[in-house]
Amino acid sequence: MGLLSLHDVQHGYGGRQVLAIRELDLERGSVAAVVGPNGSGKSTLLRLLACVEAPARGTVLLDGQAVRSGSDRRRARQRITLVEQRPFLFASTVRENLRYALSLHGVRGPTAESRLGTALQRLGIGGLGDRNARGLSEGEAQKVAIARALALEPDALLLDEPASAADPTSTGALYRILDQERRRGAALCFASHQLEEAYRWSDRLLALTDGQASPVTPENLFRTDLPPGSGTKTVRAGPLTLQVYTDKSGPAIVALPPDDIVVSPEPLHSSARNAFRGRIRRISEDGRGGVTLAVDAGVDLVVRITHSALAELGLTIGSPVVLSIKTMAVRVF
Amino acid sequence: MDFFTDGLRRGAQLILGGDAEVLGITWLSLKVALVATLLACGLGVPLGFVVGTTRFWGRRAALTAFNTLLAFPTVVVGLLIWGLLARRGPLGELGLLYTWVAIVIAEVVLAVPIAAALTAAAVQTVDPRVRRTALTLGAGTWRAHWAVAREARFALMSGVMVAFGRVLAEVGAAMIVGGNIRYHTRTLTTAVALATSQGDFALAMALGLVLLALALTVNLILQLFQGHGAA
Numbered sequence: 001m002g003l004l005s006l007h008d009v010q011h012g013y014g015g016r017q018v019l020a021i022r023e024l025d026l027e028r029g030s031v032a033a034v035v036g037p038n039g040s041g042k043s044t045l046l047r048l049l050a051c052v053e054a055p056a057r058g059t060v061l062l063d064g065q066a067v068r069s070g071s072d073r074r075r076a077r078q079r080i081t082l083v084e085q086r087p088f089l090f091a092s093t094v095r096e097n098l099r100y101a102l103s104l105h106g107v108r109g110p111t112a113e114s115r116l117g118t119a120l121q122r123l124g125i126g127g128l129g130d131r132n133a134r135g136l137s138e139g140e141a142q143k144v145a146i147a148r149a150l151a152l153e154p155d156a157l158l159l160d161e162p163a164s165a166a167d168p169t170s171t172g173a174l175y176r177i178l179d180q181e182r183r184r185g186a187a188l189c190f191a192s193h194q195l196e197e198a199y200r201w202s203d204r205l206l207a208l209t210d211g212q213a214s215p216v217t218p219e220n221l222f223r224t225d226l227p228p229g230s231g232t233k234t235v236r237a238g239p240l241t242l243q244v245y246t247d248k249s250g251p252a253i254v255a256l257p258p259d260d261i262v263v264s265p266e267p268l269h270s271s272a273r274n275a276f277r278g279r280i281r282r283i284s285e286d287g288r289g290g291v292t293l294a295v296d297a298g299v300d301l302v303v304r305i306t307h308s309a310l311a312e313l314g315l316t317i318g319s320p321v322v323l324s325i326k327t328m329a330v331r332v333f
Numbered sequence: 334m335d336f337f338t339d340g341l342r343r344g345a346q347l348i349l350g351g352d353a354e355v356l357g358i359t360w361l362s363l364k365v366a367l368v369a370t371l372l373a374c375g376l377g378v379p380l381g382f383v384v385g386t387t388r389f390w391g392r393r394a395a396l397t398a399f400n401t402l403l404a405f406p407t408v409v410v411g412l413l414i415w416g417l418l419a420r421r422g423p424l425g426e427l428g429l430l431y432t433w434v435a436i437v438i439a440e441v442v443l444a445v446p447i448a449a450a451l452t453a454a455a456v457q458t459v460d461p462r463v464r465r466t467a468l469t470l471g472a473g474t475w476r477a478h479w480a481v482a483r484e485a486r487f488a489l490m491s492g493v494m495v496a497f498g499r500v501l502a503e504v505g506a507a508m509i510v511g512g513n514i515r516y517h518t519r520t521l522t523t524a525v526a527l528a529t530s531q532g533d534f535a536l537a538m539a540l541g542l543v544l545l546a547l548a549l550t551v552n553l554i555l556q557l558f559q560g561h562g563a564a
Contacts, residue, residue: 052469070474077468077472078471081469081471082469083469084466084469086462087462087466088460088463088465090466090480091484100470101470104467104472104476152471
């Protein structure tokens with residue numbers, strides 16, 4: 001049982017369901033990443049986890065105890081903190097913003113001063129302490145909001161797109177701070193639309209599509225270990241063996257872009273070096289005028305094709321298919 | 334024009350000379366206005382806060398009701414309160430008709446919708462992230478509401494001042510339920526109405542000047558608050 005969990009949760013606004021999650025566990029000392037396009041329910045998920053909103057249905061559990069009443073949520077919020085994507089800072093100094101947060105946790109006086117000083121230092125914004133929070137740049141404001149959350153030393157730290165306004169250097173520094181929090185024993189969860197970022201800095205990844213946990217590996221991404229040298233290499237990607245073309249070596253992520261995978265009933269006589277047999281598990285509209293197939297090829301792969309291709313090939317759920325992708329089309333990063 | 338300047342001069346003499354009756358009327362007006370504003374805001378501000386910040390069935394209807402009540406004719410309110418407090422009325426036993434308390438009750442009825450409507454409008458314009466941020470930082474419901482109120486404080490203060498202004502300047506209801514009894518329920522506005530009808534233009538002018546001075550003071554206080562806000 002994790003520190004913070006969702007169980008059979010559904011939530012919506014104005015009669016429209018935006019989130020339906022069967023099970024989600026955030027463990028102490030771990031980092032979970034939530035990925036998905038805009039409007040996929042990431043922010044709603046974080047707000048429910050933060051106990052800022054109560055789910056329309058289902059249960060939020062903290063330490064295995066259901067968080068039901070308003071006072072349960074209030075107690076939970078003393079241990080969980082959320083940093084929103086466009087964080088709000090009160091119209092006072094940066095230091096006052098942190099002081100206010102600490103005062104809500106009953107931390108005042110010298111203890112508060114030392115904790116807020118440390119938090120600002122960790123984010124590298126010790127010099128901003130006396131600035132008016134409303135006069136900060138977007139990137140600075142985001143750092144202040146994160147420092148404000150860190151000063152509270154929460155058991156669970158939730159962040160919505162924490163690096164959306166950060167430059168590449170700050171992004172690395174920020175995620176290293178989050179990693180320190182993980183080692184402290186906190187449960188972390190961040191939302192991102194940057195798959196690379198999510199993969200790199202999380203232990204676990206939850207992909208959301210239209211408010212539902214996507215049963216497929218998001219966009220066919222796999223961790224792998226590349227042999228040294230350059231040119232065409234054979235690598236293991238989950239249960240698949242792939243030919244890739246790259247100069248990189250060592251730990252890497254390979255991606256099979258869903259639009260570059262060719263679907264056929266039988267193996268093709270083509271230049272594609274990568275071919276996998278599988279069965280169609282799911283067929284759905286992709287929302288962009290095409291069709292998304294989930295194909296079980298030892299691992300679930302997402303493939304996007306057109307409506308006419310689907311009709312021509314006469315594909316239905318359970319149809320055996322061969323998926324092919326050219327060596328050069330496999331992306332490595 | 335002599336008529337006017339003469340009125341003004343005699344009015345100034347009455348005020349500066351510390352005429353006991355004028356002072357008494359001024360004090361009663363201020364007392365009624367302050368007590369009524371306090372009570373109306375005590376009821377109206379929380380009501381407006383709830384309607385402005387929470388989503389519930391009938392919320393739109395409540396907002397429409399507040400806005401309609403803003404234009405409620407004061408003599409009709411006076412009439413209704415008179416009916417309630419009259420000897421034969423449901424609350425006649427309390428013996429409140431033609432007392433300053435009756436005026437306060439009528440003014441409260443008039444000012445509650447103002448306080449509620451302006452509070453609702455003020456808190457509705459507050460960034461929704463204010464409440465959420467306070468909550469995510471560990472605030473309980475009350476502390477989160479307080480954070481919203483702090484953000485809206487200047488607009489809330491304006492609402493209170495508008496309510497005070499309405500109560501201070503009100504004449505119809507005060508006349509009906511107060512009865513304009515000398516030394517008891519005669520307020521600045523009812524006294525001006527009476528003095529004018531009796532042809533005592535100087536007294537009416539003096540009382541009018543006092544009323545203006547009070548209104549001016551209220552506005553100055555408001556501007557002082559807003560000036561601090563802008564700094």
